[in-house]
Each structure stands twice: as C-alpha cells, then as structure tokens.
Amino acid sequence: MDKNTKLKLLTIASVLIDAVFLNLGFVAAFLLRFGFKLPEENFIAYLTVYPWVTLAGLLLFNVYGLYQSYKRSRAEVIASTVWAIVLLLPVAMGMAFFFRGFAFPRTVFVVALILQLIIFIPWRLWLWRLEKKVFGARRLLLIGGHKEIHITRDKIKDNKIDLFEVAGKLAAPGTIEEVKEAINKYRPEVVLIGNNLPDKLKKEILLLTLSENIPVYVIPDYYDIVLSQAKLESIGDLPVFYLEGLSLPAGMQMVKRAMDILLALIALILASPIMLVTALLIKLDSEGPVFYLQERVTENGRKFYCYKFRTMVKDAEKLTGPTLATENDPRITRVGRFLRATRIDELPQLINVLKGDMSLVGPRPERPFFVEKFTDEVPEYALRLKLKSGLTGLAQVEGKYSTSFEDKLKYDLLYAKAYTPLKDLEIILHTLKVILIKDKAS
Structure with missing residues (x-):
C-alpha cells in the first residue's frame, strides 16, 4: 500500500x-x-x-x-x-x-x-x-541557481515540518543531460525547480519529470503568478490566455465591501472591552498618546492614516526616520511587545475598514517611503496597489515574520488572482490561528 x-x-x-x-x-x-x-x-x-x-x-x-x-x-x-x-x-x-x-x-x-x-x-x-x-520525509532534488538552491535548502531545513529530506542539489545546470544524471544519481521522490533557470531548460525539466511520473514543485516568478488562473479562450483557432487585470470586478467589490462592514462592526463590538483595557495599559506603561496614526498607501496609491495602538516609545522615529521594526526592537514598550505578539495593536484598524480605507483582507498597507523603495527594487510591487489594503492577508497567514518582502509580494499577488468571499473567510479564520504562533508574519 x-x-x-x-x-x-x-x-x-x-x-x-x-x-x-x-x-x-x-x-x-x-x-x-x-x-x-x-x-x-x-x-x-x-x-x-x-x-x-x-x-x-x-x-x-x-x-x-x-x-x-x-x-x-x-x-x-x-x-x-x-x-x-x-x-x-x-x-x-x-x-x-x-x-x-x-x-x-x-x-x-x-x-x-x-x-x-x-x-x-x-x-x-x-x-x-x-x-x-x-508520510515520512520525501527525498527532494533541488534544481536552481547557485544562490537560490542554498536559500531554498535553508528554508526547508528551518520550517520545522520535516516534509522533505534534501537528497541532492543541482546548481545552474547547463543541459537537460545534467538533470537526467542527477535524477539517476539521487533517485528523488519529488523535484523542486527554482525560477533562476532559463525558460527553455525549465520546460525540458518539466517534460522529463512528468514523463518519469516524478512530482514537481516550481518556485513561481511574478510572471507565473500573474498568468495563474487566466481564462483559456480562443481567437479563431488560436488558443490564448485572457487576463483582465488584478482589480476586482464591480460586483465582487460590492460583496467584499458588504462583508467588510458587517464583520468589522461585529468585531468592534466584541473587541471593545479589550480595546478599553488596552488603552488604559498603554497610558499606564509609557508617556504618549494611546493611538498612533501613520500614513500608509492603499488601493491605486491613495494615502490614508492608519490607526494603531501605540507600541513604541513616544517619537520613536524622530531621529532615525522611517525604519522597519525588528523582532527585538528596543523602541517597543513592554505593553507594546505584548500587543504586537497578540496583534491587538491592529484592532483600531477596524475603524479604517469601516471608513473604507482598508478591507479586512488584502495586502498589508505600507508606508509611502517603503512603497517607493520596494517598487524601485521590484517593479512588480506596484501591482499589489491594484487591491485595497487589508487588516490581514494571505502573506500574514502563510508567511513568517522573517519572510522577505519579495515572497510576501508573491502571496499578495496570488491572493489577487484567487479572490473569493469564501477565501476571505478562510484567511480570517487562519489569522486567529497565527495569533498563537510566535514566528508567523506580521
């Protein structure tokens, strides 16, 4: 069996x-x-x-x-x-x-x-x-660029799930013959193909592994994600993929907005006792206001002020300027550390949801400084602005605190391509789960 x-x-x-x-x-x-x-x-x-x-x-x-x-x-x-x-x-x-x-x-x-x-x-x-x-740990053959396979190997070792045993690595193969030799040598149960390979070689590897009935994982690039779930149509007798963009159709936007208002109102009512106690603790713990307003970017590049409970000391960025918080950031207060760990600091953003600045689910809103910085580094980052930003998202439930912004971007684009109201409900339920897991994405 x-x-x-x-x-x-x-x-x-x-x-x-x-x-x-x-x-x-x-x-x-x-x-x-x-x-x-x-x-x-x-x-x-x-x-x-x-x-x-x-x-x-x-x-x-x-x-x-x-x-x-x-x-x-x-x-x-x-x-x-x-x-x-x-x-x-x-x-x-x-x-x-x-x-x-x-x-x-x-x-x-x-x-x-x-x-x-x-x-x-x-x-x-x-x-x-x-x-x-x-199930056991399946023997895995990694194929990709030199740097890519080492990063991927480390991620597999660090995930604490033990799904795979890295049986072998093949860095930057030049021909399909090298891949055949590696498969004969390592006898993998599954192959993982990186995206830092020539398209022609990736196609040849896919044909080889599928013909040998070897399951394959493929690390997607942004182009692959944008093409995912495209409609297959035809122009005459020419088969084509049809893409409509990442923005939600008007009907879906209305459904999503109705869900946001209903669920945000319920959440605010249920969370109001917690929010009152939180406000009191912040005032007792450190000098400064209870709430922290920060400019963020949402759908189509529109800027808004995002509401959060203050978790850092007063004027934390006065000397440093915009800086991403680190896991053990000394600027974070005692109460703030707990609020961040439990995601309670995000609760005031339910008000942003009611105002229409944010959705319950979508790409996390980022500050203008970092939007510009990330877009310069990865132009595809601008695509995430086709959706309204969210209180939580696919990157938050599938990623970790240490997940790179490039990989979080891939999750955001995957969410845009696969949106359904049921998917939003599933992400919300999983968000409750990640509150209890220390290393999940913020």
Missing part, C-alpha cells in the same frame, strides 16, 4: 474518530451537569442539533488543515485545534437557537468546550506524529 492510500485511509478514520470525540465531549458535559439521570427535554434538544454541530466541527477542522496535519508544525496543529474547538461554541449555540433547541443548557456548551480541548489536543498531536511517520 503506497503512502497516498495510507494517508487517505488515515484521513477517513480520523474524520470518524473526530465525529465521535466531538459528541463525546457534549455527552460527557451532560453527565457532569446532570449525572446519569439526563433530563429528557434537554437531551432531546442536543439530539436535534448534534448532526449539524458535528458537521460544522468537521468543516472547521478541514478549514484549519487538520486533515493534512503532517504539512504543519506542532505549534500550528495546537493553534488550529484550539481555534476550531473555540469557534465551534458560538456556531453550536447559534444552531441550537436556529433549531429552537432552547432547552439545550448553555452550561453544557461551556463544559463541552473545555472537555473537547482536553480530548482533542493530545489526540490531534498523536495523529500528527502518526501522519508524519506514515
């Missing part, structure tokens, strides 16, 4: 076990609340909604990638499990209300949440270790 078949069977088994454990948490909560003499009216209310609550829980697990957990780090598995269970609580309560299960005790929901966390965290970590053992 090959690895893929084993993983499929393991996934099916884990879905079934998850369904059992989800309901075990609710049943155990009933027993703790009422003992073995379960009140009929209350338990019937649970039986009415349990299929839908179970389905919602499994969907949340899937959204958070827990059915391919071998691709994730231990920290991601824990954070994903916690948020999937926590978000199931309001979903389950909403379903109980929708199905008029008013006899479903609210205390059972809360106790079930605690029990499910106790059950699922060790279960999911055990399953994560089993999946990694079944």
Whole structure:
C-alpha cells in the first residue's frame, strides 16, 4: 500500500474518530451537569442539533488543515485545534437557537468546550506524529541557481515540518543531460525547480519529470503568478490566455465591501472591552498618546492614516526616520511587545475598514517611503496597489515574520488572482490561528 492510500485511509478514520470525540465531549458535559439521570427535554434538544454541530466541527477542522496535519508544525496543529474547538461554541449555540433547541443548557456548551480541548489536543498531536511517520520525509532534488538552491535548502531545513529530506542539489545546470544524471544519481521522490533557470531548460525539466511520473514543485516568478488562473479562450483557432487585470470586478467589490462592514462592526463590538483595557495599559506603561496614526498607501496609491495602538516609545522615529521594526526592537514598550505578539495593536484598524480605507483582507498597507523603495527594487510591487489594503492577508497567514518582502509580494499577488468571499473567510479564520504562533508574519 503506497503512502497516498495510507494517508487517505488515515484521513477517513480520523474524520470518524473526530465525529465521535466531538459528541463525546457534549455527552460527557451532560453527565457532569446532570449525572446519569439526563433530563429528557434537554437531551432531546442536543439530539436535534448534534448532526449539524458535528458537521460544522468537521468543516472547521478541514478549514484549519487538520486533515493534512503532517504539512504543519506542532505549534500550528495546537493553534488550529484550539481555534476550531473555540469557534465551534458560538456556531453550536447559534444552531441550537436556529433549531429552537432552547432547552439545550448553555452550561453544557461551556463544559463541552473545555472537555473537547482536553480530548482533542493530545489526540490531534498523536495523529500528527502518526501522519508524519506514515508520510515520512520525501527525498527532494533541488534544481536552481547557485544562490537560490542554498536559500531554498535553508528554508526547508528551518520550517520545522520535516516534509522533505534534501537528497541532492543541482546548481545552474547547463543541459537537460545534467538533470537526467542527477535524477539517476539521487533517485528523488519529488523535484523542486527554482525560477533562476532559463525558460527553455525549465520546460525540458518539466517534460522529463512528468514523463518519469516524478512530482514537481516550481518556485513561481511574478510572471507565473500573474498568468495563474487566466481564462483559456480562443481567437479563431488560436488558443490564448485572457487576463483582465488584478482589480476586482464591480460586483465582487460590492460583496467584499458588504462583508467588510458587517464583520468589522461585529468585531468592534466584541473587541471593545479589550480595546478599553488596552488603552488604559498603554497610558499606564509609557508617556504618549494611546493611538498612533501613520500614513500608509492603499488601493491605486491613495494615502490614508492608519490607526494603531501605540507600541513604541513616544517619537520613536524622530531621529532615525522611517525604519522597519525588528523582532527585538528596543523602541517597543513592554505593553507594546505584548500587543504586537497578540496583534491587538491592529484592532483600531477596524475603524479604517469601516471608513473604507482598508478591507479586512488584502495586502498589508505600507508606508509611502517603503512603497517607493520596494517598487524601485521590484517593479512588480506596484501591482499589489491594484487591491485595497487589508487588516490581514494571505502573506500574514502563510508567511513568517522573517519572510522577505519579495515572497510576501508573491502571496499578495496570488491572493489577487484567487479572490473569493469564501477565501476571505478562510484567511480570517487562519489569522486567529497565527495569533498563537510566535514566528508567523506580521
């Protein structure tokens, strides 16, 4: 039995076990609340909604990638499990209300949440270790430019996921024959092709690996990303790709704006107690205003003032000028360090969302100084300004704090090409997860 078949069977088994454990948490909560003499009216209310609550829980697990957990780090598995269970609580309560299960005790929901966390965290970590053992580290052959393959090798080693074992490296091959020799020598299970190779050679490598049934990863350049998801059309009998640009169609912009207003209002109401406490802590911790207004650039190069809770000492850039914050920046206050780690400093930007300066999801807004600097270095950086900037984005949930601006740009462009309202909801859910992971992108 090959690895893929084993993983499929393991996934099916884990879905079934998850369904059992989800309901075990609710049943155990009933027993703790009422003992073995379960009140009929209350338990019937649970039986009415349990299929839908179970389905919602499994969907949340899937959204958070827990059915391919071998691709994730231990920290991601824990954070994903916690948020999937926590978000199931309001979903389950909403379903109980929708199905008029008013006899479903609210205390059972809360106790079930605690029990499910106790059950699922060790279960999911055990399953994560089993999946990694079944999947194993695949033998990888790196092919690319001299500098590129060393950077890529280091990233693979540093990701703490152990998906791949670098079996060999082939730097700047001149001919396809060199690639054939490397494949015969290293016998890779998968090949990764960098973008610093001549187009002709990349095509030849793709033809070779696909003909040999060797899976391939390709590091895209900006041109590849812009072409992704292009419409295949024809002019006469000539097949062509049709590109409409990165800006969202008018209909999609209206849907996105409606989602922004609704979700930002809900988030502001829920976050208002946290924001009040945060304002008090900032005033007690250091001299200066509670809020920090900074000029940023959004859609089509329009400038606006971005609201944040102040996390640095007063006049932090008075002497240095515009400077990107570092991980251990001495200008950051004690409270500010916590606010940055938990992303609470970004909450005032919900006001920017309501004003229309920003969207909930999109490329992070940057200061004019750095927009100009990055655009000079990488002209494609200007393409991200085709979308309204966001409170969070694909780069923030997929990248890390140390991810280069070039790679973050690729994520921003990929988001522009793949936008759907459901994709926005998925990114928002994953943003909750990365709050609990120290090295994720800011």
